[in-house]
Amino acid sequence: MKMKPWYEQKPAVHEHHIFGGSNRDKSEAEGLKVYLCLEHHISGKEAVHNNAELMRELRQDGQRAFEQNHTREEFMKMFGKNYLEETNEE
Template sequence: MKMRPHYEWKRAVHEHHIFGGSNRDKSEAEGLKVYLCLEHHISGKEAVHNNAEMMKVLRQDGQRAFEKTHTREEFMKLFGKNYLEETGG
């Protein structure tokens, strides 16, 4: 009797740096990244690269995570913006 290998089907995940662009290296250094399936990363209508509201939520969550061990002032100095007190527009 042949043995079959055990495996599971899983969606591929993409690493997304919450604070990209010029802040990508800082996001990497601070561990401020999430792992998303393709649909939620770049191809779906709710993908962070296609949906400003989803990107805003991730950045707010990233700032909250950073501020669990750092001050707001340290966040502002490193990333240059406070995502928790954004105004509309």
């Protein structure tokens, strides 16, 4: 997955599964995870766990990465939601 500038601003120390909760194992199996510094993972105001917009952006990036080798239908079946519908992407 192509990294965005906010992903790589500081040394990465935490593994973040893009699709967590009940989808964490699927995220792990598909390699849908990124490595973030503490500030961008959980502690800062721009942390994905504290910033819904950044979490949404990360999930959209994860879906795009998945769809490079799979269909949208496969994504929907596996993760139960289309994170790209808000951007009207195909």
